[in-house]
Amino acid sequence: MNKPWLAEYPVSLExxxxxxxxxxxxxxxxxxxxxxxxxxxxxxxxxxxxVFRFPRRPIAVxxxxxxxxxxxxxxxxxxxxxxEPIFFGKxxxxxxxxxxxxxxxxxxxxxxxxxxxxxxxxxRFARFLKVLHSFPVKRAMCLGVQPDGMMRLDVPYRxxxxxxxxxxxxxxxxxxxxxxxxxxVETLGEGELDVQHPLSLVHxxxxxxxxLLDDEGVLAGVIDWGxxxxxxxxxxxxxxxxxxxxxxxxxxxxxxxxxxKETESLARFRAIYMxxxxxxxxxxxxxxxxxxxxxxGLKFAMEE
Numbered sequence: 159m160n161k162p163w164l165a166e167y168p169v170s171l172e173x174x175x176x177x178x179x180x181x182x183x184x185x186x187x188x189x190x191x192x193x194x195x196x197x198x199x200x201x202x203x204x205x206x207x208x209v210f211r212f213p214r215r216p217i218a219v220x221x222x223x224x225x226x227x228x229x230x231x232x233x234x235x236x237x238x239x240x241x242e243p244i245f246f247g248k249x250x251x252x253x254x255x256x257x258x259x260x261x262x263x264x265x266x267x268x269x270x271x272x273x274x275x276x277x278x279x280x281x282r283f284a285r286f287l288k289v290l291h292s293f294p295v296k297r298a299m300c301l302g303v304q305p306d307g308m309m310r311l312d313v314p315y316r317x318x319x320x321x322x323x324x325x326x327x328x329x330x331x332x333x334x335x336x337x338x339x340x341x342x343v344e345t346l347g348e349g350e351l352d353v354q355h356p357l358s359l360v361h362x363x364x365x366x367x368x369x370l371l372d373d374e375g376v377l378a379g380v381i382d383w384g385x386x387x388x389x390x391x392x393x394x395x396x397x398x399x400x401x402x403x404x405x406x407x408x409x410x411x412x413x414x415x416x417x418x419k420e421t422e423s424l425a426r427f428r429a430i431y432m433x434x435x436x437x438x439x440x441x442x443x444x445x446x447x448x449x450x451x452x453x454x455g456l457k458f459a460m461e462e
Contacts, residue, residue, distance in 0.1 A: 167199040169212040208411040221384035227302035239379035263379040265370025279377035284413035291358040304390040311353040364397040392424035400429035429459040
């Protein structure tokens with residue numbers, strides 16, 4: 159099984175600590191721990207105050223550089239917390255890539271919560287996306303943000319890897335999830351969906367591992383902006399279908415406004431694509447919490 163989350167350049171706690179102390183001596187290193195290993199970055203927490211992200215593969219370097227140009231210009235303008243880069247690490251003989259340190263966004267990863275919390279989260283998510291999607295595209299491009307060059311919403315292109323992961327699910331014994339996804343994909347048909355209209359500034363990778371909840375269990379922050387680009391807002395709506403049940407989504411649309419049917423179809427596909435990817439990842443990592451929330455998310459995403 160192909161495992162795209164495996165690092166081409168892993169970063170240990172020892173190496174991370176050494177790099178931070180050498181390049182940022184103003185930080186008194188009292189506590190260091192690993193927060194996670196994403197597909198593109200190793201994430202390290204320092205003193206409960208800062209988070210450093212170290213690229214794990216070459217493509218992540220370009221993504222983090224774009225993020226470093228954009229985020230300082232938009233930090234503090236959203237109704238949800240976002241990372242603010244303040245430390246910019248340089249390549250060295252110890253580590254070949256640039257890396258970034260941010261003020262830590264407080265919160266915890268999503269778990270299944272009450273309907274009331276989901277409704278409030280949907281409202282906050284709508285307000286957040288209204289601000290993000292109304293950001294001037296020309297200004298974003300002046301800050302280094304580029305159009306999507308990775309075919310993130312190209313359904314025929316992404317369908318192939320989705321079905322490969324469905325086959326993996328069958329091999330791993332997750333028959334219910336696999337067959338549900340196969341049935342959904344068959345309803346898509348062969349017609350192409352228009353991903354070029356509308357276009358706006360989008361986060362590009364909002365899913366259950368890139369959002370944080372507050373102590374009350376309500377959406378509080380959106381992290382990991384490495385996939386930010388100019389693209390179809392459907393890619394951000396995908397979280398609406400992967401985390402919120404049908405009866406809660408109305409609260410989102412009452413604030414954000416209605417979306418086109420084609421946009422919804424793209425959003426659902428992207429939601430299912432990411433959920434299946436994360437489900438296979440969770441199975442490989444024996445992460446029972448991730449397996450449960452992605453399996454539940456698949457049910458939400460396929461609700462009509």
